[in-house]
Amino acid sequence: MSAARxxxxxxxxxxxxxxxxxxSALAAxxxxxxxxxxxxxxxxxxxxxxxxxALTDDDRAxxxxxxxxxxxxxxxxxxxLVLACSALRESYRTALGVGREGVALVHLTAPPDVxxxxxxxxxxxxxxxxxxxxxxxxxxxxxxxxxLDATKPVPELVRSIRRHWDL
Numbered sequence: 430m431s432a433a434r435x436x437x438x439x440x441x442x443x444x445x446x447x448x449x450x451x452x453s454a455l456a457a458x459x460x461x462x463x464x465x466x467x468x469x470x471x472x473x474x475x476x477x478x479x480x481x482x483a484l485t486d487d488d489r490a491x492x493x494x495x496x497x498x499x500x501x502x503x504x505x506x507x508x509x510l511v512l513a514c515s516a517l518r519e520s521y522r523t524a525l526g527v528g529r530e531g532v533a534l535v536h537l538t539a540p541p542d543v544x545x546x547x548x549x550x551x552x553x554x555x556x557x558x559x560x561x562x563x564x565x566x567x568x569x570x571x572x573x574x575x576x577l578d579a580t581k582p583v584p585e586l587v588r589s590i591r592r593h594w595d596l
Contacts (some may be wrong), residue, residue: 434594435533437503439525441516441571442537443564445547447579448513451537454583459596461509469495483563486520493524504531517567527571534574535590541565543580 438461440452449465456463470478474488496514503510504526516522516534526532539547544561575593577586590596 433530434596436507436531437500437510437512437526438533438535438590438594439500439512439514439516439522439527440535440537441514441522441574442539442579443515443517443544443568444561445544446537446539447547447583448515448537451535451577451579451583451586452511452513455587455590456509456511458587458591459509459511461511462503463511464499464513466492466496466512466514469499483567486518489521493521497525500526500532504529515564516571517564517569519569519571522571528573533594534571536571536574536576537579537586538576539579 438452438455440448440455442448449467452465453463455461470492474484474492477484477488496512500510500512514525516525516527522528522534527534541561548561575590577589579586
């Protein structure tokens, strides 16, 4: 990640950690656009996850390409973008452009019991709680990310991000 002020902030972490909640709050505070990477999954990928089957790297390839283009356009245009995206593996983050000028990464973390409880309460999402263990096993903790505790209040997390990058 660059020390320069980012034009794109990717909020990453496993399912249920609060990426969408924090990402949308951060975007609102900054006056930036918010996108949730989940909305870019193909119907086939959504059906697979809803059935409790973890996606493969091949399943994610087209999705990552679409997201990478979204990020590249935001950096090029100079407009602010906050993207909520699992980005669990280093190879996915590289494909998204993490490490390039203008792209910053926030890694949200929470204890497994908190994640499980959040997923159980979340009724309108395609990702079942049964896939949490798979996500935790897949997660490759990022280097150089701003790591935040997702059990903290959202306004506090937004302030931490803004302070970290002087946004």
